[in-house]
Amino acid sequence: MKKFPTSSEFAAQANTNPEKYAQLYQQSIESDESNEAFWAKRAELVDWIKKPTKIKDINYDLDDFRIKWFEDGELNVSVNCLDRHLVDNPYKPAIIWEGDHPSLHKIISFKELHSEVCRLGNAMRKMGVGKGDRVALYLPMVPEAVVSMLACARIGAVHTVVFGGFSAESLASRIVDSQAKLVITADEGVRGNRYSPLKTNVDRALDVDGTECVEKVIVVHRTGNSVPMSGRRDVWYHTVIDNSNEDCPPETMNAEDPLFLLYTSGSTGKPKGVVHSTGGYLTYALSTFRDVFDVKEDDVFWCTADVGWITGHSYVTYGPLANGTTTVMFEGVPQYPTWARIGQIIDKHDVSILYTAPTAIRAMMKEGDAFVRESNRESLRLLGTVGEPINPEAWDWYHSVVGEGRCPIVDTWWQTETGGILMAPLPNSVDMKPGAAMNPLYGIKPVIVDSDGVELEDAAAGNLIISDGWPGQMRTIYGDHKRFLETYYTTYPGSYFTGDGAMRDEDGHYWITGRVDDVLNVSGHRIGTAEIESALVSHPAAAETAIVGMPHELKGQGICAYVILRHGEEDSERLRGELNRHVRAEIGPIANLDAIYVVDALPKTRSGKIMRRILRKLAAGEFDGLGDTSTLAEASVVDDLIKTVKSA
Numbered sequence: 001m002k003k004f005p006t007s008s009e010f011a012a013q014a015n016t017n018p019e020k021y022a023q024l025y026q027q028s029i030e031s032d033e034s035n036e037a038f039w040a041k042r043a044e045l046v047d048w049i050k051k052p053t054k055i056k057d058i059n060y061d062l063d064d065f066r067i068k069w070f071e072d073g074e075l076n077v078s079v080n081c082l083d084r085h086l087v088d089n090p091y092k093p094a095i096i097w098e099g100d101h102p103s104l105h106k107i108i109s110f111k112e113l114h115s116e117v118c119r120l121g122n123a124m125r126k127m128g129v130g131k132g133d134r135v136a137l138y139l140p141m142v143p144e145a146v147v148s149m150l151a152c153a154r155i156g157a158v159h160t161v162v163f164g165g166f167s168a169e170s171l172a173s174r175i176v177d178s179q180a181k182l183v184i185t186a187d188e189g190v191r192g193n194r195y196s197p198l199k200t201n202v203d204r205a206l207d208v209d210g211t212e213c214v215e216k217v218i219v220v221h222r223t224g225n226s227v228p229m230s231g232r233r234d235v236w237y238h239t240v241i242d243n244s245n246e247d248c249p250p251e252t253m254n255a256e257d258p259l260f261l262l263y264t265s266g267s268t269g270k271p272k273g274v275v276h277s278t279g280g281y282l283t284y285a286l287s288t289f290r291d292v293f294d295v296k297e298d299d300v301f302w303c304t305a306d307v308g309w310i311t312g313h314s315y316v317t318y319g320p321l322a323n324g325t326t327t328v329m330f331e332g333v334p335q336y337p338t339w340a341r342i343g344q345i346i347d348k349h350d351v352s353i354l355y356t357a358p359t360a361i362r363a364m365m366k367e368g369d370a371f372v373r374e375s376n377r378e379s380l381r382l383l384g385t386v387g388e389p390i391n392p393e394a395w396d397w398y399h400s401v402v403g404e405g406r407c408p409i410v411d412t413w414w415q416t417e418t419g420g421i422l423m424a425p426l427p428n429s430v431d432m433k434p435g436a437a438m439n440p441l442y443g444i445k446p447v448i449v450d451s452d453g454v455e456l457e458d459a460a461a462g463n464l465i466i467s468d469g470w471p472g473q474m475r476t477i478y479g480d481h482k483r484f485l486e487t488y489y490t491t492y493p494g495s496y497f498t499g500d501g502a503m504r505d506e507d508g509h510y511w512i513t514g515r516v517d518d519v520l521n522v523s524g525h526r527i528g529t530a531e532i533e534s535a536l537v538s539h540p541a542a543a544e545t546a547i548v549g550m551p552h553e554l555k556g557q558g559i560c561a562y563v564i565l566r567h568g569e570e571d572s573e574r575l576r577g578e579l580n581r582h583v584r585a586e587i588g589p590i591a592n593l594d595a596i597y598v599v600d601a602l603p604k605t606r607s608g609k610i611m612r613r614i615l616r617k618l619a620a621g622e623f624d625g626l627g628d629t630s631t632l633a634e635a636s637v638v639d640d641l642i643k644t645v646k647s648a
């Protein structure tokens with residue numbers, strides 16, 4: 001297997017080395033006391049109003065379940081991201097914002113960001129929003145998104161960011177579940193010169209039953225195209241900012257108070273509101289950001305994720321800003337105006353660390369090297385990936401073409417639930433293997449188990465669980481603690497179940513092999529098959545459906561739908577187009593159906609369970625070796641399916 005040592009250029013300035021990593025890792029997991037001491041030390045990176053005296057209280061026994069970190073500590077996250085940097089570095093850029101069109105950019109210093117956050121915090125307080133109230137953010141990648149997150153943190157409100165690519169229906173269900181009091185949105189979003197009707201979607205969402213909780217809507221003026229404003233409910237962002245002062249005392253928060261909710265897909269049912277804490281989450285986002293990205297004072301850090309995802313929370317907003325690092329926010333897409341854009345932005349803003357998703361790397365790679373070579377990328381020193389396994393070809397290309405062989409790549413594995421990165425080859429700690437997340441971060445204890453929960457030692461493949469805890473771990477599912485315990489702490493008693501499979505090789509390095517549940521990973525975005533199925537059968541022509549993932553050259557995984565039509569409906573290209581549009585409208589464009597097969601029956605066991613294994617194989621174009629089909633209620637179904645898929 002090919003291994004890539006760290007370039008000598010990088011090694012010469014790296015924050016760690018193999019011996020240091022091994023020593024500190026060992027120390028961080030050796031015993032309960034040393035683990036606790038390690039986290040106590042990490043908590044010193046945070047400015048506390050009241051320093052915690054209790055570090056960790058974890059019990060995964062379902063009778064007496066507890067997850068508490070720094071439980072008697074008090075702090076304010078916005079103070080950590082802003083105020084504390086004003087002493088030495090008030091004019092350092094906090095956000096470099098690059099607009100959709102290359103002619104647009106804005107540089108916002110920590111002082112300016114602080115002032116705007118305080119103004120918005122005061123305006124929200126005046127509207128009656130306070131500690132513990134939920135605020136839904138439905139925004140494009142504009143600085144106001146970060147301002148809104150931090151303004152919530154300042155006054156103790158709990159934000160729930162809803163990705164701007166989600167539909168009005170998806171927004172409504174998140175508002176209903178979280179019972180948000182306030183929504184912050186924009187007139188429109190712009191990506192790749194295409195406009196999305198955010199305010200109109202909010203209006204539609206607020207027509208849905210159960211959204212009466214929303215008292216006010218603050219609207220950012222982004223494109224200036226006219227949007228309906230409803231008299232008492234809707235107010236312009238710039239008006240509320242102009243009418244507020246910048247003296248906004250931060251709310252004192254307990255470490256265990258929630259900082260935010262973020263909805264993510266599970267293998268069953270509706271998306272769940274993952275709850276993250278104030279003290280533990282901040283400690284974890286802050287310290288993993290330092291460790292994984294080898295951070296230095298003058299770094300310009302660019303994470304391309306949208307703030308609507310956990311990656312945007314931890315590594316666009318909280319991790320960098322809590323460290324006082326300049327964070328780049330990009331509103332647009334890699335292909336607009338041309339595929340040279342990513343390189344141009346790196347040169348324009350002297351980006352030193354680029355953190356992006358394999359799906360974007362594959363798309364750029366497909367367009368050829370010439371676009372990337374339009375830039376010189378001399379400022380780059382480190383690369384990162386996140387969200388899905390990276391195939392070795394894409395890794396190689398990222399390393400040799402984008403990073404010109406001198407930049408290490410951190411392949412970071414983690415989840416919405418984990419709050420921050422759990423595994424990555426820390427820069428200069430190990431020779432990198434393309435496609436492997438390699439090593440656990442400090443304090444993290446991964447375990448591979450078989451389906452009976454028996455721990456597998458040495459080189460092995462199985463399900464990935466994490467024993468013990470870490471400060472960034474999720475605390476509950478909003479409003480459904482029972483589902484939280486069932487989903488994560490029941491399958492393998494005493495450990496957190498990740499839902500991922502993993503392999504440990506002869507050298508002890510970890511490779512994530514993908515989800516072992518019914519969650520798909522499309523372009524690095526999580527989406528549950530159950531969610532898509534319920535959206536699809538809400539179309540009047542669809543009677544029954546099964547969704548599975550299929551290999552997709554660019555997206556990693558595509559969505560494949562098998563549909564049984566209602567009596568009297570006939571298969572046609574037009575109908576299939578309509579079914580796809582329906583699902584996209586229900587969930588959002590990320591739920592695009594890449595293949596639709598209209599079938600007469602689904603392969604079911606005698607007990608009525610759909611054999612997804614067969615459907616997945618067929619969707620991947622594998623018609624032989626379908627495995628044991630003896631439990632099928634009707635064996636002929638498979639032959640019919642093969643015919644349908646082959647003739648499509």
Ligand code: WTA
Binds near residue numbers: 310311387412414
């Ligand atoms: C997958 C994104 C392989 C994994 C931060 C996980 C990865 C899911 C990697 C979480 C990686 C994330 N290599 N697979 N480096 N990073 N995944 O919640 O299946 O959107 O469970 O969090 O993405 O996706 P989520």
